[in-house]
Amino acid sequence: MAETVIGIIGGGPAGLFSAIHIATEGRRIIVFEKKAHPGRKLLITGSGRCNITHGSGIADFFPHYGDNGAFLKASLRGYTNRDLISFFEEHGCPVITDDNNKIFPASGKAADILSILTNACRERGVEIRTATPVTAVSRTGDRFVIRTEGGDVETDILIIATGGASYPSTGSTGDGYHFAESLGHRIEEIGPALSPVYPEEYPLSDLAGISFDDITVSIQRDGKTIRKVSGDLLLTHEGLSGPVILHVSRFIRKGDILRVAFMPEKSQSDINRLLTEGQASGGKRLVRTILAQYPIPVRFIQQLIVTAGGADDCTIAHLRREDRLAIVSLLTAWPFQVRRVGGFEEAMVTRGGVALDEIFPKTMESRLVKNLYFIGEVLDIDGDTGGYNLQAAFSTAIAAARAINKKASLLHI
Template sequence: MKIYDLVVVGGGPAGIFAAIYAAKKNMSVAIIEKKNNIGKKILVAGSGKCNITHQGGINYFFNRYGDHGKFLKNALYNYKPENLIDFIESRGLKMQTLENGKIFPETMKSTDVLNLLINELKKLRVDIFTNSKVVSAEKESEIFKIKTDNQTFCGKNLLISTGGKSYPATGSEGDGYKLARMFGHGIEVPRPALTTVYVHDYPYADLSGISFRNVKIELYREDRKLKEHHGDVLLTHTNLSGPGIIDFSRYFMKGDTLYINFIGKELEVVSEELIEISAKNGKQNLKKFISGYNIPERFLKKLFKLLNIKEDTKLGEFSKSDRLLLINRLTRHEFIISRLGNFDEAMATAGGVSLKEVNQKTMESKLVQGLYFAGELLDIDGDTGGFNIQAACSMGVLAAKSLKLN
């Protein structure tokens, strides 16, 4: 039976880049993928357009992975966004940066990126085994034995890069957690990340498509403020969405309270401004005054209706109780989370293989020599915008460069 220098379980971005860079070291490499083709996650990235990374310096990247950005320090310094871009462009596919900082291939086709990577794997003679689900893995006499539902593979090193549980249709169904446990690794409870949020008594179903730019979002749990975030918020037919909500969602739990400031000024400031204008021009129309805070008209009309406030009310006739009620909804709108979008809706997975048991300088297990982890399988998740694919590729390359042959 052939003994590979490296066996990779999981043909996503992390596994593909690990395989490529290991093969560049003249190592024999096999990728085992349970789906009918590798790279399924790449195909769905950026809604099929492949948002592969993001512009910005390394320090900017560290702040885009929640509380775990420091773990990626070595991986990202070793394989920076510009290295990933150069890799792709040097093989004939130009990249472009859009206004929001996201980086895509100029063709805006994920298939072009995947085909480029598959061609590279073929050129480097990496063996790819698809439709092969790994059912068990163990290490015997310095050799890893990986059993699939149809054959057994042997390797001097093993990389597990099966992804988390988001986008299960791509093959990420949590299989890697079982394999990690077979080697004694602990798993932080996986949960949906980069997902929309459902709230109790959501009142804005008829305002789908209205968005607010760079608003303040506060997260409270049991009446205690946990975190604060700024970002764009989108109202949909059923829930709260937009980058500001999605990126922040890694910290959310059912029952938490979100307070959203839709206008960028605090309650006290707006209240003082309203009182001041009322004193000067009490006949001014309430709607005209509030519209000065650049609030979408449909949203403002909805608020007036919900609060039973007449929009043509004169400022001088606006009661204190109604004033506080309206301003509170604009500056500190309360939403109580009923649930998060499930793994079918989530773009990433929070939780996973404990980072305490993985060497961040090499991606090697601290428990089993020759065992490596990379990608979303680990307890790390990035913001939207290409940060997760960049992290996966960087971790895969670092693992490959750290490989040792017994």
């Protein structure tokens, strides 16, 4: 019987992991990687430490993929974080769990994860063609034609594992979306995700490095609140970052208003009463001294008072009513109009991608084209920070590999 040829476009974690679990006698696996070395983006994940997954129960993963977590239920349950940990430990790479339940290789080196993947491919006879960018794909009869500068390659099965469009210097330049469209698939609008946000007229540049724990951020568009989330916030020289901003950035668009509650909204009356009582007493205490009883950095309080219209050294007795009301408003719902979300060169992942309603969630096979599979970030899936994106890449890769193995077994190939 003729050899089955399986082409995988993309030598990242999803592509390599699928190759490892498909490779067997009678099948020729070819991975096409545009860069000189595979796994370039993997090497920079987790600041080079490679946060491979998260330590929570697998059911807790689903809410960490925006509105698309339901699509991943089958693949995540089919190959859990425990399964992934076992794979790497069995291949000589023990893991550690940090204080935030993020899981890393014990060595702290992403290169160790990549070495395991590439060595396993080599041991199984997988052919990795580096420095081989794919320029186009097409369908001819029951086979696929993969076009490269070195010539065309025909395959029986095609897996697209090209990743998204973030960190383009690593090779993730959105090629997979063009390939998918050429084969008849719809692409949901792509954009940066897990990215900082840059507001118009940002007054907090001098406070870069100050962070706030468990605050609430609301996204307003056309006068309506479309999303409200809570988490930790970090002020930067140019804008807003930290987990709460990174995680919600997938929903933020230019022109949106972000209302940041540095203090809970329910505390408005308490803050107002504190200031009015101070005014009633006619005291000479500084406004910043009175507000310092709240768990807020002093430097932030000083900038807050100035932004509200008062003087840094304003006493409570001289605080104008409009400035008092502005202080209360900024503390509980400071508005930042979005100038832009950080671009692909700084976004950790890409939102949007191959439309999920055109993919079978249990197998990752196209509903439109037989023997065509999509895995990893090329899909309309993006997870929060914490190992969720890599887990999705590995789990979808396994789902596709198992489906291909089962299909090949039934066909005796």
